[in-house]
Amino acid sequence: MAHQWSGWPGCYCQKCGAEHALENALALNWVDIDEDGQSIWKSEDHQELVNQCDNNCSADMTEEEFKEVQRKCKELSNKIGMGESLE
Secondary structure, three states, rough: OOEEEEEOOOOOOOOOOEEEEHHHHHHHOEEOOOOOOEEEEEEOOOOOOOHHOOOOOHHHOOOHHHHHHHHHHHHHHOOOOOOHHHO
């Protein structure tokens, strides 16, 4: 169920058209990389939202599987205070 990413910057999945959530997370300061190369996330919920988006390609999923991923993403978005932008 992996995305097929185009190149950076402006990365998108060539199968489903999704934007690369990690690239957006970097731009929104949800994640930073320390001097040792370790990711420092704003919160575990931010990290999980990015993981849900980047690790699930709708082109490879059933409708039911995709709806479950959407539900999880909506729940996480609401928790971090950005749920309105997904309406």
